[in-house]
Amino acid sequence: MILITILEFLLIAIFAMALGLLFMGIARKVVARTQKRIGPPFYQPYLDVLKLFGKDAITHGFIFDFGAIMAFGGMIATLFFVPIGGIYLYSMSGTLLLVIYLMAIAYLGMAMATVGSGNPLASVGISRALTQMLGYEMPFIVVLLTLIYSSGTSSIVGIMQAQQGGLMNWNLVNVPLGTVVAFIALLGLMGKKPFDAPIAPSEIASGPVVEHGGKYLGLIMLQHSVSIVVKTALFVNLFFGGASNILFFLLKMLIVWLLATLIGSVFPRFKVEEGVLFYWKWPLIGALIQAVIIIF
Amino acid sequence: MKEKYKSSKWQEVINWAQKRSLFMLHYCTGCGAIELPPTMTSRYDMSRFGIGPAATPRQADILLITGYLSTKTLKRVVYTYEQMQDPKFVMGFGSCTINGGMYWDSYNTIKQLDKYLPVDLYIAGCMPRPEAILEGFLDLKQKIEAGEAEGYKKYKEEYEYYKTNQEKVLGEVKRRQ
Numbered sequence: 001m002i003l004i005t006i007l008e009f010l011l012i013a014i015f016a017m018a019l020g021l022l023f024m025g026i027a028r029k030v031v032a033r034t035q036k037r038i039g040p041p042f043y044q045p046y047l048d049v050l051k052l053f054g055k056d057a058i059t060h061g062f063i064f065d066f067g068a069i070m071a072f073g074g075m076i077a078t079l080f081f082v083p084i085g086g087i088y089l090y091s092m093s094g095t096l097l098l099v100i101y102l103m104a105i106a107y108l109g110m111a112m113a114t115v116g117s118g119n120p121l122a123s124v125g126i127s128r129a130l131t132q133m134l135g136y137e138m139p140f141i142v143v144l145l146t147l148i149y150s151s152g153t154s155s156i157v158g159i160m161q162a163q164q165g166g167l168m169n170w171n172l173v174n175v176p177l178g179t180v181v182a183f184i185a186l187l188g189l190m191g192k193k194p195f196d197a198p199i200a201p202s203e204i205a206s207g208p209v210v211e212h213g214g215k216y217l218g219l220i221m222l223q224h225s226v227s228i229v230v231k232t233a234l235f236v237n238l239f240f241g242g243a244s245n246i247l248f249f250l251l252k253m254l255i256v257w258l259l260a261t262l263i264g265s266v267f268p269r270f271k272v273e274e275g276v277l278f279y280w281k282w283p284l285i286g287a288l289i290q291a292v293i294i295i296f
Numbered sequence: 297m298k299e300k301y302k303s304s305k306w307q308e309v310i311n312w313a314q315k316r317s318l319f320m321l322h323y324c325t326g327c328g329a330i331e332l333p334p335t336m337t338s339r340y341d342m343s344r345f346g347i348g349p350a351a352t353p354r355q356a357d358i359l360l361i362t363g364y365l366s367t368k369t370l371k372r373v374v375y376t377y378e379q380m381q382d383p384k385f386v387m388g389f390g391s392c393t394i395n396g397g398m399y400w401d402s403y404n405t406i407k408q409l410d411k412y413l414p415v416d417l418y419i420a421g422c423m424p425r426p427e428a429i430l431e432g433f434l435d436l437k438q439k440i441e442a443g444e445a446e447g448y449k450k451y452k453e454e455y456e457y458y459k460t461n462q463e464k465v466l467g468e469v470k471r472r473q
Contacts, residue, residue, distance in 0.1 A: 028343075032341070032343065035337070035338055036338040037337070037338045037341040037343065037344075038341055038344050039341070039343055039344070040343045040344065040346050040348075041346075044316075044317065044346055047313045047316045047317040047346060048317045048346075050309070050310070050313040050317075051310065051313040051314045051316075051317045051357075054309075054310030054313065054314065055357075055381050055382065055383065056381045056382040056383075057381060058354075058381065201349075201351045205351040205352050206351035206352065206355070209355070210351070210352050210354070211352075211354055212354065212355070213352075213353075213354030213355055213380075213381045214354075214381040217354075217355055
């Protein structure tokens with residue numbers, strides 16, 4: 001019985017990694033097409049990860065190793081609380097808040113690896129990431145509290161089930177302003193283009209991952225792929241009504257991901273303080289208006 | 297032990313992936329740097345072959361020496377090269393890296409890159425056009441698949457030779473290890 005459970009966890013983790021890498025490949029292709037390039041084949045991220053795990057790697061001490069593992073493990077742990085299609089492991093109330101807390105663990109792991117490596121560019125990157133987190137979490141949390149109020153439950157599965165029965169029950173239709181706000185917050189969550197100051201390759205040389213080479217970079221790529229799956233799946237569950245069929249669910253995830261990629265491929269980058277200011281201005285006002293509309 | 301590891305099936309798989317995914321670090325010393333943006337962007341699009349830019353030496357596979365190297369920059373190039381993770385490859389751009397090119401009697405540039413770093417591939421020209429650069433990358437891919445691009449092993453084996461040459465130019469270099 002325990003073996004089956006462990007197998008389930010493993011399968012979900014591997015599935016999410018493979019799916020995330022596929023999404024990354026699709027995004028690279030889409031970005032290339034918007035720039036009138038042909039772009040790499042869609043399976044390029046798989047090759048990248050395989051190559052990176054075949055390379056040598058240099059460690060900067062125990063804290064560095066621990067941080068890399070913590071970032072990866074934190075993301076995998078978050079994955080287990082997010083239902084994907086009809087597949088979910090936990091349905092108790094409170095999972096939504098738990099997921100928000102767990103997502104921060106990946107960033108804290110990155111911060112730890114940064115401290116271990118001692119590279120100043122990495123510290124700049126991770127401090128930008130944590131500052132920006134302060135920005136996007138505020139409107140995002142307001143929208144989530146609105147959702148919890150309107151559906152009467154704080155379980156992700158519960159919110160998903162409250163939207164059953166066609167398009168008119170989706171939160172996309174019922175909470176339209178909140179959906180837009182949450183989507184803008186999602187761009188920040190995933191580090192997409194207008195809000196990618198933390199990893200800005202041209203200014204701070206890819207930020208927190210400056211010192212990650214070889215196998216460490218492979219681990220970070222896998223972590224990033226899982227984080228894509230977690231965040232798009234969360235968004236689909238909350239606003240697009242989830243799905244009981246895995247294929248429909250993947251289709252919805254792909255739509256959200258493509259939308260984020262297309263928006264990311266045409267915008268330049270906010271400075272970090274501008275990004276935070278932006279989040280605290282328009283999305284927060286939108287979220288508050290939505291909350292007032294829903295409550296009264 | 298090493299020979300056994302080299303010929304194993306796993307190494308073949310790694311070589312196969314390595315050849316299709318190359319992160320390059322362009323160390324823009326000379327005029328060759330200006331040829332890389334058109335090679336990367338929509339006109340010539342090198343990402344078709346899985347070649348893309350890397351931000352730092354740690355993440356990179358290929359070190360591009362794009363043109364002449366002054367003795368001051370040679371020191372930085374050596375540091376950069378030693379920070380990269382195995383397997384790593386060096387490509388020399390243009391005639392400046394082959395025999396000094398138009399700087400052959402200059403007092404503050406090096407003439408032959410091969411003496412200081414193990415170069416896997418040269419691209420001739422002054423400067424090579426993007427077509428030539430792409431051709432060079434395809435040649436490098438073939439070399440990697442055949443297992444011939446082993447400059448990084450040569451650097452380890454003949455470290456004394458390279459170090460003597462480097463110190464002849466730079467004076468004694470203090471390394472922290």
